[in-house]
Amino acid sequence: xxxxxxxxxxxxxxxxxxxxxxxxxxxxxxxxxxxxxxxxxxxxxxxxxxxxxxxxxxxxxxxxxxxxxxxxxxxxxxxxxxxxxxxxxxxxxxxxxxxxxxxxxxxxxxxxxxxxxxxxxxxxxxxxxxxxxxxxxxxxxxxxxxxxxxxxxxxxxxxxxxxxxxxxxxxxxxxxxxxxxxxxxxxxxxxxxxxxxxxxxxxxxxxxxxxxxxxxxxxxxxxxxxxxxxxxxxxxxxxxxxxxxxxxxxxxxxxxxxxxxxxxxxxxxxxxxxxxxxxxxxxxxxxxxxxxxxxxxxxxxxxxxxxxxxxxxxxxxxxxxxxxxxxxxxxxxxxxxxxxxxxxxxxxxxxxxxxxxxxxxxxxxxxxxxxxxxxxxxxxxxxxxxxxxxxxxxxxxxxxxxxxxxxxxxxxxxxxxxxxxxxxxxxxxxxxxxxxxxxxxxxxxxxxxxxxxxxxxxxxxxxxxxxxxxxxxxxxxxxxxxxxxxxxxxxxxxxxxxxxxxxxxxxxxxxxxxxxxxxxxxxxxxxxxxxxxxxxxxxxxxxxxxxxxxxxxxxxxxxxxxxxxxxxxxxxxxxxxxxxxx
Amino acid sequence: xxxxxxxxxxxxxxxxxxxxxxxxxxxxxxxxxxxxxxxxxxxxxxxxxxxxxxxxxxxxxxxxxxxxxxxxxxxxxxxxxxxxxxxxxxxxxxxxxxxxxxxxxxxxxxxxxxxxxxxxxxxxxxxxxxxxxxxxxxxxxxxxxxxxxxxxxxxxxxxxxxxxxxxxxxxxxxxxxxxxxxxxxxxxxxxxxxxxxxxxxxxxxxxxxxxxxxxxxxxxxxxxxxxxxxxxxxxx
Numbered sequence: 001x002x003x004x005x006x007x008x009x010x011x012x013x014x015x016x017x018x019x020x021x022x023x024x025x026x027x028x029x030x031x032x033x034x035x036x037x038x039x040x041x042x043x044x045x046x047x048x049x050x051x052x053x054x055x056x057x058x059x060x061x062x063x064x065x066x067x068x069x070x071x072x073x074x075x076x077x078x079x080x081x082x083x084x085x086x087x088x089x090x091x092x093x094x095x096x097x098x099x100x101x102x103x104x105x106x107x108x109x110x111x112x113x114x115x116x117x118x119x120x121x122x123x124x125x126x127x128x129x130x131x132x133x134x135x136x137x138x139x140x141x142x143x144x145x146x147x148x149x150x151x152x153x154x155x156x157x158x159x160x161x162x163x164x165x166x167x168x169x170x171x172x173x174x175x176x177x178x179x180x181x182x183x184x185x186x187x188x189x190x191x192x193x194x195x196x197x198x199x200x201x202x203x204x205x206x207x208x209x210x211x212x213x214x215x216x217x218x219x220x221x222x223x224x225x226x227x228x229x230x231x232x233x234x235x236x237x238x239x240x241x242x243x244x245x246x247x248x249x250x251x252x253x254x255x256x257x258x259x260x261x262x263x264x265x266x267x268x269x270x271x272x273x274x275x276x277x278x279x280x281x282x283x284x285x286x287x288x289x290x291x292x293x294x295x296x297x298x299x300x301x302x303x304x305x306x307x308x309x310x311x312x313x314x315x316x317x318x319x320x321x322x323x324x325x326x327x328x329x330x331x332x333x334x335x336x337x338x339x340x341x342x343x344x345x346x347x348x349x350x351x352x353x354x355x356x357x358x359x360x361x362x363x364x365x366x367x368x369x370x371x372x373x374x375x376x377x378x379x380x381x382x383x384x385x386x387x388x389x390x391x392x393x394x395x396x397x398x399x400x401x402x403x404x405x406x407x408x409x410x411x412x413x414x415x416x417x418x419x420x421x422x423x424x425x426x427x428x429x430x431x432x433x434x435x436x437x438x439x440x441x442x443x444x445x446x447x448x449x450x451x452x453x454x455x456x457x458x459x460x461x462x463x464x465x466x467x468x469x470x471x472x473x474x475x476x477x478x479x480x481x482x483x484x485x486x487x488x489x490x491x492x493x494x495x496x497x498x499x500x501x502x503x504x505x506x507x508x509x510x511x512x513x514x515x516x517x518x519x520x521x522x523x524x525x526x527x528x529x530x531x532x533x534x535x536x537x538x539x540x541x542x543x544x545x546x547x548x549x550x551x552x553x554x555x556x557x558x559x560x561x562x563x564x565x566x567x568x569x570x571x572x573x574x575x576x577x578x579x580x581x582x
Numbered sequence: 583x584x585x586x587x588x589x590x591x592x593x594x595x596x597x598x599x600x601x602x603x604x605x606x607x608x609x610x611x612x613x614x615x616x617x618x619x620x621x622x623x624x625x626x627x628x629x630x631x632x633x634x635x636x637x638x639x640x641x642x643x644x645x646x647x648x649x650x651x652x653x654x655x656x657x658x659x660x661x662x663x664x665x666x667x668x669x670x671x672x673x674x675x676x677x678x679x680x681x682x683x684x685x686x687x688x689x690x691x692x693x694x695x696x697x698x699x700x701x702x703x704x705x706x707x708x709x710x711x712x713x714x715x716x717x718x719x720x721x722x723x724x725x726x727x728x729x730x731x732x733x734x735x736x737x738x739x740x741x742x743x744x745x746x747x748x749x750x751x752x753x754x755x756x757x758x759x760x761x762x763x764x765x766x767x768x769x770x771x772x773x774x775x776x777x778x779x780x781x782x783x784x785x786x787x788x789x790x791x792x793x794x795x796x797x798x799x800x801x802x803x804x805x806x807x808x809x810x811x812x813x814x815x816x817x818x
Binding site: 386387390391393394395396397398399401402448449450451452485486488 | 593594596597600601617664665666683686
């Protein structure tokens with residue numbers, strides 16, 4: 001297997017390999033030696049002892065059922081012409097022969113990988129074992145190469161074996177380069193996987209990120225199955241494992257990639273289509289395509305189904321897969337299979353998508369914070385607007401001249417209102433009871449100011465809940481402004497009832513507010529709506545309008561018991577809990 | 583003097599009443615209270631009032647509509663309001679004074695002083711007048727002189743036109759301030775329009791305007807004017 005890639009490297013796309021093992025001076029790179037003969041001769045200790053008649057072409061032997069354990073002799077000859085000089089170190093490199101081998105050059109033992117021997121004395125050699133040839137061995141003419149193989153460790157002695165001949169340095173270097181590439185690709189999958197693992201902490205995309213982690217793990221595992229030799233092992237267990245899982249790994253990577261795409265873009269139908277196409281392609285209905293091309297095709301079909309709003313995002317994975325496919329034509333890709341390249345690009349595109357999603361979420365959060373700050377600001381400004389303060393002070397000074405005791409009561413009530421509002425200003429939610437206290441206090445202030453009697457009556461039992469600050473206060477204020485210009489008595493009735501989907505808050509006043517007042521919604525109602533929307537999103541509804549005998553506002557909102565206050569401390573956090581629409 | 587207080591907070595209205603009575607004492611023949619403007623403007627005796635104290639919420643869209651409306655009326659208006667940020671604009675529409683809330687007794691006294699001793703304040707930019715069924719904002723710089731006619735005044739404009747105002751000459755004299763001068767019991771003239779004075783025979787005096795018009799000048803007022811304009815009768 002390595003040899004295959006190496007040859008691709010050395011002969012740049014497969015220049016014809018000489019049929020016979022004959023080499024000239026200009027020979028460069030590596031070649032797979034051909035013409036191997038195999039003999040089963042456990043008794044022979046040296047090549048000379050093997051009877052020539054025992055040898056058969058190696059392919060014939062391998063086609064038949066081969067014995068697992070034993071000793072074999074492999075033989076071939078190579079022809080070096082007189083131009084092959086010894087200014088470079090040439091080497092022989094058996095790979096994939098288990099368990100131990102001895103290498104003979106013209107009948108002379110030149111190297112051993114592991115230790116050849118019987119069941120007890122054998123030691124496991126290496127998968128890939130370049131053997132340098134000493135300069136004095138390189139002479140023009142025909143040379144005989146013998147390999148003595150013993151196998152008592154693994155179930156087969158032939159693991160896609162081949163014997164290479166070529167430049168020693170080249171043989172060492174190219175395997176190194178290949179190993180680096182495999183580990184590099186593996187590293188990319190691991191890094192992406194770790195990132196996605198981090199993204200599983202983001203609430204909205206927890207499941208998608210988990211799928212992406214699994215996708216990276218699958219790609220990494222598949223990469224190792226496809227490049228098992230990188231472990232330089234001859235143990236059969238590995239190969240059995242590889243043999244069994246290799247196919248499933250490819251299917252699984254495809255399934256996970258497509259699932260990640262489908263779930264990320266929330267396209268169930270597209271997911272079914274993609275998955276169907278992929279499984280059909282994997283289980284043989286269209287054989288013409290490679291795995292990588294099938295995956296590319298399935299993903300493109302799936303992404304074409306994506307909703308127009310997400311089209312721009314969907315371009316990222318498509319672009320990544322196309323780039324991955326184009327990698328096939330780049331020199332550097334040799335050594336790593338195309339499916340893995342596709343996986344690397346796909347993981348990169350998902351990283352980009354996650355970053356985009358995070359950036360959008362951050363924008364949404366910032367906007368929410370800004371809006372929240374604006375509302376808070378509006379609330380305070382509304383309260384401390386000079387108009388309110390100046391009029392209140394005028395009342396104080398008017399009462400002071402006539403009834404100092406009343407002036408005193410008004411000052412106390414005003415001070416209480418300022419204190420309360422300053423205390424709740426930066427809170428996203430306050431207890432309902434506290435809100436009602438504020439309303440009562442405000443009605444007391446206004447009663448004293450207008451020389452009128454305004455009262456708040458709470459009907460029925462009070463339910464413990466949290467509400468956005470000053471929503472009722474604002475409604476009471478609004479009611480007073482618009483309904484009592486000519487009256488010196490007023491009653492506000494408040495009730496709260498629990499419904500199936502939350503609470504129903506009703507505030508009624510017996511004002512003379514006209515029905516047409518609902519047409520132009522004032523800043524007061526706008527403030528209340530904005531506060532409710534900020535805190536509860538779509539879950540809160542407010543209706544305001546004239547009813548028989550007065551004006552009524554009904555707010556439907558979820559119940560937030562006081563003990564959940566900690567969980568909902570910041571209004572921005574509350575907002576964050578709502579899914580963002582990408 | 584008859585006063586009307588328009589104020590939606592009754593305790594404040596009563597306080598204003600109390601203070602005005604304290605300041606003006608016997609000068610006041612009647613103080614009426616109204617909680618809002620619609621009620622006040624519908625009073626059949628509206629024309630009888632000399633001064634209206636008005637709590638004006640200029641934040642509303644129609645704050646200046648109200649100013650136009652009261653500006654065209656016969657009475658003089660003193661705004662008493664917490665919305666001080668637009669007080670300067672209110673002056674441009676012919677409000678006599680703008681008292682910020684919370685007010686003090688001293689500040690109210692100063693406002694009421696304006697009724698009797700016109701201060702040398704800047705003239706308003708506009709004078710609201712009735713125009714057919716509606717209202718019209720007259721630009722004061724178009725005004726040359728005013729001729730008093732008992733319960734109303736005729737405003738003579740630069741273009742030769744004439745518009746009537748419900749306000750008496752005395753009230754306009756208070757409102758228009760130092761740029762205008764009373765030359766006769768029936769004539770109020772823009773100082774800058776007077777080209778010269780001449781004494782006709784028989785103790786009759788005239789003021790010559792740049793437009794060529796001659797307006798009668800009262801004998802007592804002639805002396806004051808002459809002192810102001812110099813002995814040769816030419817504008818100094």
